[in-house]
Amino acid sequence: MRILVVNSNTTPSVTERIGAAARAMASPGTEILAVSAPFGLPLIVTRADWLVAGPATLAALADHRGSYDAAVIACFGDPGLDAAKELLEVPVLGISEAAFHAACMLGRRFGVVSFTAALRPMFEECLAHHGLTARCAGFRMGPAFSGDPGTVAEERLELLAGLCADSVEQDGAEAIILAGGPLAGLAPLLQPHVAVPLIDGTQAAVRLAEAMAGLVPRSPRSHRVRALTGFGPAVTSLYAAR
Numbered sequence: 001m002r003i004l005v006v007n008s009n010t011t012p013s014v015t016e017r018i019g020a021a022a023r024a025m026a027s028p029g030t031e032i033l034a035v036s037a038p039f040g041l042p043l044i045v046t047r048a049d050w051l052v053a054g055p056a057t058l059a060a061l062a063d064h065r066g067s068y069d070a071a072v073i074a075c076f077g078d079p080g081l082d083a084a085k086e087l088l089e090v091p092v093l094g095i096s097e098a099a100f101h102a103a104c105m106l107g108r109r110f111g112v113v114s115f116t117a118a119l120r121p122m123f124e125e126c127l128a129h130h131g132l133t134a135r136c137a138g139f140r141m142g143p144a145f146s147g148d149p150g151t152v153a154e155e156r157l158e159l160l161a162g163l164c165a166d167s168v169e170q171d172g173a174e175a176i177i178l179a180g181g182p183l184a185g186l187a188p189l190l191q192p193h194v195a196v197p198l199i200d201g202t203q204a205a206v207r208l209a210e211a212m213a214g215l216v217p218r219s220p221r222s223h224r225v226r227a228l229t230g231f232g233p234a235v236t237s238l239y240a241a242r
Contacts, residue, residue, distance in 0.1 A: 004068035005034040006060045008053040008075035011042045013150025018074045021185035025203035043149045053079035062234035070209035076179045077122045087238040091212035095201030099177040102204040107174025109137040111167030114179040117141040138171040149182045164194045
């Protein structure tokens with residue numbers, strides 16, 4: 001089985017981090033290809049960033065179309081997810097989507113912990129989009145961030161550990177999501193210090209993508225053929241006849 005993992009930002013070190021976390025969780029025989037968005041921003045933080053990241057994510061998925069059995073959008077907020085589900089013939093999961101649903105199976109209410117509060121509006125909208133706002137115990141997030149996205153996990157390790165403790169002790173979280181592609185692979189380091197299950201969205205999405213690829217037959221979705229202009233040939237082909 002081949003799973004494409006798309007980092008929706010353009011920071012290579014974040015893509016490497018996401019790829020390593022995905023491979024650590026993949027089942028034997030599953031091949032992981034981690035790629036960055038072909039254009040866009042080094043870090044997705046605001047609503048405007050998220051909107052830019054959608055077409056970039058779709059372009060990455062289209063560029064590798066036909067070479068994977070399932071795909072993961074490794075950006076919390078899942079930019080381009082609905083479009084990808086509609087246009088591609090294989091299962092596509094977002095790390096927010098996967099983390100939210102995994103957390104719901106591990107506890108009645110889950111907390112969301114991340115490295116900067118600037119991400120909260122986007123996370124809240126994504127949570128509402130998936131219909132799971134009532135299951136969220138609350139958000140615990142760090143201050144503004146302007147450093148290297150590839151090292152933020154280690155730089156804010158102690159801060160994140162404290163935020164996890166607050167989520168459990170003050171918010172009543174029974175599971176905690178470590179939110180954001182730059183935090184991929186951090187859950188195993190923090191888990192010994194946290195009293196409830198920690199969910200890494202990238203790793204949850206990889207396992208669920210494996211399951212969905214086995215459950216859903218590979219087949220094109222029916223759609224109306226339209227002429228798409230201004231995009232590269234790979235994205236344009238998604239609107240062509242099949």
